[in-house]
Amino acid sequence: MPELPEVETVVRDLRPRLVGRRMGSVICGPKPLRRRWQRAWGRQLPGRRVVSAARRGKWILLGLDDGAVLAFHLGMTGRLQVQPRSTPLPRHTHLRIGLDNDHELRFRDIRRFGAAVRFAHADELEAFFRTARLGPEPFDLTAADWRQRLARTRRCVKAVLLDQRMVAGVGNIYADEALFEARLHPACRARDVSAAAAERLRRAVVTVLRRAIDRRGSSIRDYVGGLGQPGAYQDEFRVYGRVGQPCLRCRAPIARIRLAGRSTHFCPRCQPAGHPGEVPTHHRPMARRRGVKSATVG
DNA sequence: ACAGGATCCTGGGGGC
DNA sequence: TGCCCCCAGGATCCTG
Secondary structure (H helix, E strand, O other): OOOHHHHHHHHHHHHHHHOOOEEEEEEEOOOOOOOOOOOOHHHHOOOOEEEEEEEEOOEEEEEEOOOOEEEEEOOOOEEEEEEEOOOOOOOOEEEEEEEOOOEEEEEEEOOOOOEEEEEOOHHHHHHHHHHOOOOOOHHHOOHHHHHHHHHOOOOEHHHHHHOOOOOOOOOHHHHHHHHHHOOOOOOEEHHHOOHHHHHHHHHHHHHHHHHHHHOOOOOOOOOOOOOOOOOOHHHHOOOOOOOOOEOOOOOOEOEEEEEOOEEEEEOOOOOOOOOOOOOEOOOEEOOOOOOOOOOOOO
């Protein structure tokens, strides 16, 4: 679930509570975390001091005083929190790292799509991101680079936004919100998007992410920040999760379709299929077998 | 190469 | 109440 704004919020919450702290005992839960975490890593952590807390895409990066980096990905349901050791341990807590102040860093993840990885050096981390071809941060993405990236694919813009190799940190919520902001139909082929629309989209992504960071991210069901508080941006969604409800700009009912395997929300009137030079492709109604209401037919 | 679908997990909600 | 199906802030395989 957590996308860039949620991850950024967690990092900002954790930074003052982790940086300067020394790590103690490490306790792993019985179930593996996408097989990334290696039990042996637990032995390398005690005694190390946290020197930095940062974010790259949807990754949380804790720099240690031996040059190693402890990286966390929250997947769909991951939570990374600093809590007093006395706080009751919730279910699905997979990793606990003691701190030198009666608190501990707890990684909890119901669905276990998340990951924890120890990189021995910053070089290893860089190699990892290179291998994954992790794209640029949205805030660093230049207009020219973005235009070229869009021009090189036949996929629809929604799929492009979700692809971490194209731009890092955007997920399903903010892809939909940014496309609404840019007034672009999510099914538009990326390569057919005009230069003007591409630039609108690039700016919309930045705008929406900044707004969401200001509101400490979106909490729909599982997400909380590094101190356990929910975010508030869900109250400002223009399209995400608003199927059938009136568009806040034009009152037309918000539609939902499935694109790139994900629920996709948009306003059929504000995000028309037929912008000049922007030809939307395939899109099927969400409705499956069981009378699930198809949003497109209010 | 490329795009879509299945898959990994667990839990919640709705329909019957 | 119970069962079954669908759904979910993600990413990675596999297939055609």
